[in-house]
Every structure is written in structure tokens, then in C-alpha cells.
Amino acid sequence: MLYVYTSVFNGFDNLRPPAVPAEELARFICFTNVPNLPRVYPWEYRPAYFAGDACRSSRVPKILPHLMLPEDAEYSIWHDGNFQLRHDPHLVIRELLKNRQWAAHRHPCRSCLYDEAEVVLRDCPLVDKTAVNQQIARYREDGFPPRAGLWANGFIVRRHTPEVARLNELWWEEFAAGSERDQLSFPVARAKSGLEIETIDANVFGSPWILFRWHAAWKERDDNPDFWPGRNRIRLRLADLARLTGSPGGIDFKEY
Numbered sequence: 428m429l430y431v432y433t434s435v436f437n438g439f440d441n442l443r444p445p446a447v448p449a450e451e452l453a454r455f456i457c458f459t460n461v462p463n464l465p466r467v468y469p470w471e472y473r474p475a476y477f478a479g480d481a482c483r484s485s486r487v488p489k490i491l492p493h494l495m496l497p498e499d500a501e502y503s504i505w506h507d508g509n510f511q512l513r514h515d516p517h518l519v520i521r522e523l524l525k526n527r528q529w530a531a532h533r534h535p536c537r538s539c540l541y542d543e544a545e546v547v548l549r550d551c552p553l554v555d556k557t558a559v560n561q562q563i564a565r566y567r568e569d570g571f572p573p574r575a576g577l578w579a580n581g582f583i584v585r586r587h588t589p590e591v592a593r594l595n596e597l598w599w600e601e602f603a604a605g606s607e608r609d610q611l612s613f614p615v616a617r618a619k620s621g622l623e624i625e626t627i628d629a630n631v632f633g634s635p636w637i638l639f640r641w642h643a644a645w646k647e648r649d650d651n652p653d654f655w656p657g658r659n660r661i662r663l664r665l666a667d668l669a670r671l672t673g674s675p676g677g678i679d680f681k682e683y
Contacts, residue, residue: 428501429501429502429516429517430455431506431512434459435458435464436459438680439481440507440508440509441640443467444469446512446638447513459472459474460484463664465657477677486607492595493592502520505585513635524584531580531584540575540611540614547559551608558606559605562604594617597616598617651683665680
């Protein structure tokens with residue numbers, strides 16, 4: 428079975444249908460902590476697995492699909508909640524996994540995790556800078572080389588094999604021990620696994636495979652205003668749930 432999947436936590440993204448007709452022989456699964464998201468065909472909702480804060484928890488299905496998707500998963504296509512798939516998922520598998528078990532876009536700007544860390548520390552005010560510095564110091568001490576490749580992980584195509592499962596778990600170990608920026612941990616995990624991956628030579632924001640959309644946090648951009656009425660209804664229903672149950676349910680639905 429082929430699964431296309433994503434995760435949406437605390438309403439950070441507005442879930443959209445794929446940009447092509449849904450493929451009947453593939454299943455679309457969205458992992459979420461918001462129980463009353465509106466129906467978006469063909470997505471099925473599955474409960475999130477909590478592993479700390481929302482940022483960390485949203486990475487659990489992304490990094491560990493062999494443990495989150497049903498056991499009949501032979502292939503999976505991950506994309507971040509702000510993207511839309513542009514092609515039949517079976518075509519994606521056929522074209523991108525011809526010679527490899529894993530495919531992802533090259534990073535659009537850099538090829539070195541050390542350079543990426545400098546940009547993160549300079550330009551991302553909400554990042555845990557201590558965690559980034561400690562992670563990078565550890566990689567330097569371990570002798571991980573510069574310019575060893577960097578990938579944009581908003582779109583990942585996998586064949587579900589033991590080798591891929593091992594890379595998934597190595598990636599989670601590195602991610603859990605480091606910062607919330609998963610692109611910093613992936614090159615190290617990939618090198619440890621020894622798995623050669625297919626690098627998609629296209630800018631992930633203008634890719635032939637996926638369509639970029641703005642996060643809901645950028646409320647005024649493009650088609651996000653279309654979602655305002657629905658988001659207000661979700662917010663009111665969550666408020667009623669919190670009032671009646673006496674608990675916010677672990678949901679911090681943002682005022683985007």
C-alpha cells in the first residue's frame with residue numbers, strides 16, 4: 428500500500444486537498460492533535476503521538492513513518508502541511524525511486540549543515556540557540572565533514588525497507604538529541620546509515636512534484652483568507668470543548 432501523509436499541529440497549517448485527482452490506490456493520512464478539523468477529501472485524520480512540544484511531536488510521523496503508518500505500508504510520500512502533491516502518487520514513486528529507496532530535494536540555498544546552522548542562529552529568533560550550538564559542537568568534535576550535503580525535508584519519498592527504517596531511527600536519535608531544525612540532523616543520520624538517497628535537483632519551493640503554499644501563520648498571504656471563517660468556527664468549538672471538559676486538550680490553536 429502507498430500512503431501520502433502529513434501532520435498539522437495546533438492549526439499551524441490549513442490542510443488542502445492534493446493538486447491532482449485523488450488516487451484510489453493510495454491513502455492520504457493527516458496526523459493531528461486538533462479533533463475537529465473540517466473534512467478535506469481524501470485526507471483521513473489520525474491522532475498525533477506526543478513527544479514533547481508541538482514542534483517535536485509533528486516530526487514523529489515525518490521521521491518515523493514505519494512506526495506511525497499502518498503495517499501494510501510499502502511506500503510513503505511525506506509532505507509538510509503547507510504543500511500539495513502535484514502528481515499521481517504512483518507516478519512519484521515510479522519516477523523518484525527507480526534506483527534508490529529514499530528521495531528528497533536538495534536544500535535550495537546550501538550544501539553544508541554548518542552553514543545552515545549559522546543561518547538558523549542568525550535568522551530564526553524562536554529557535555533554541557543553545558541546542559543548535561551544542562549539536563553543531565558535537566558534530567565538529569565527531570569529525571563530521573563540512574559540505575557533506577543538505578536536503579530540504581518538506582517532501583520525502585520512501586520505500587519501506589529495513590534499511591530505510593534504520594535511517595529513520597538514526598535520524599530520530601540525532602533529532603531528539605539536537606535542535607528542532609530537522610535538516611541539521613538528517614545529513615549525519617544519513618551518513619551513519621550508509622544509505623544512498625535520490626537527491627531531487629529542483630528547488631523545493633518551485634518543484635515539479637509539489638506545490639508550495641503559505642503556512643497559516645502568514646495569514647494575509649494568497650489563499651489563506653479563504654480559511655478564516657472555518658478557522659474561526661474551529662476556534663469557537665475548541666473553546667466550548669475546553670469549557671465543558673475543563674481542559675484545553677493540549678491544543679494551542681493559534682490566532683492566525
